[in-house]
Structures are given as structure tokens and as C-alpha cells.
Amino acid sequence: MTRRRSFRILAADHTGITVSNLDRSLAFWRDVLCFELSHTAHQTGELAREITGVAGAEIKLAVVKSAGGHKIELLEYSAPAERKRGVNLRPCDVGSVHVALIVDDLDAVLSAINASGWKAAGKPQTLRSGPNAGKRVVYVRDPEGTTIEFMQQPRTVES
Numbered sequence: 001m002t003r004r005r006s007f008r009i010l011a012a013d014h015t016g017i018t019v020s021n022l023d024r025s026l027a028f029w030r031d032v033l034c035f036e037l038s039h040t041a042h043q044t045g046e047l048a049r050e051i052t053g054v055a056g057a058e059i060k061l062a063v064v065k066s067a068g069g070h071k072i073e074l075l076e077y078s079a080p081a082e083r084k085r086g087v088n089l090r091p092c093d094v095g096s097v098h099v100a101l102i103v104d105d106l107d108a109v110l111s112a113i114n115a116s117g118w119k120a121a122g123k124p125q126t127l128r129s130g131p132n133a134g135k136r137v138v139y140v141r142d143p144e145g146t147t148i149e150f151m152q153q154p155r156t157v158e159s
Helices: 022-032 045-052 106-116
Strands: 014-018 036-043 058-065 071-079 098-103 136-141 147-152
Touching (some): 022 036, 022 058, 022 071, 036 045, 106 147
Parallel strands (some): 014 071, 098 147
Antiparallel strands (some): 036 058, 058 071, 136 147
């Protein structure tokens, strides 16, 4: 059944990730993955509560942008005090999300990630069917459990 809507989703603007240490996460996204810092902000009071629905929310945030334009918003909540930590959702757990990034050299990315202290959750695999056939993919998880999927397009043979 197709329903007619009175609105359209025009585009995706960014992916938000809640972190425990904004400086550490920003260093990874900016210095290891080479995202460009767009801006930082501090939200508190009525504005933060109304946007998030979290009473007493106080948020430091940084927005970084990939070469392709996708933005990642890193959010560190300093309040309220009763925030959950160390939940460690696995990719198979309901509520788990990930962002997928296309890279030109998956092995080089994994080397940089390993040098930074992050680790791949699995081993790179080449997809054999479907719309992404030929792409090499792997999940990486940060120390807080956030999942990032890296995807490399199939290499073309030059003649």
C-alpha cells in the first residue's frame, strides 16, 4: 500500500554520534580519518532540552566533514549526570547504528586505524553478490563501541 505524504525528505544532513570524550573522538575523525573540522558549539538550557527531549542536557559538540561532504556530529553530554556509559551495543543488537564510508585504500585506512589504537571488529571481505558486489568491506569499532563500516570500490584493471 502506497500512501501519499504531504512532505518529502530532501537529503540527509549528518550522522550524530554521542561520545564520552569529545577531544579524543575529534582527534580520531580529524587526525586519523582526515575529516575537516566544520565547527564546534556548546548547547545548554532550554535550547538543548527542547531539541533533545533530555532535561538538563548540556552538550559540547564538534561537526566534521568528509571530502565527499557527509558530516559527522560528535556530541559529548556533560549533563545530566545519570547518563548510561559502556552499553557496548554489538552490530546485531537492536538500536545499534553505523555509518559507512567509502575509501580509496582499505588497507591503508586499517593501518592508520590500528596505529591510532582502534581495531577492526572483523576482517575485510569482498562482497560477491548484490548491488555492492566487488566492494571490500569491514567494520571498525572505537573504544566506546561505535561502529564504522569502511567500503572500498573494486579496483579497475588499467589497459
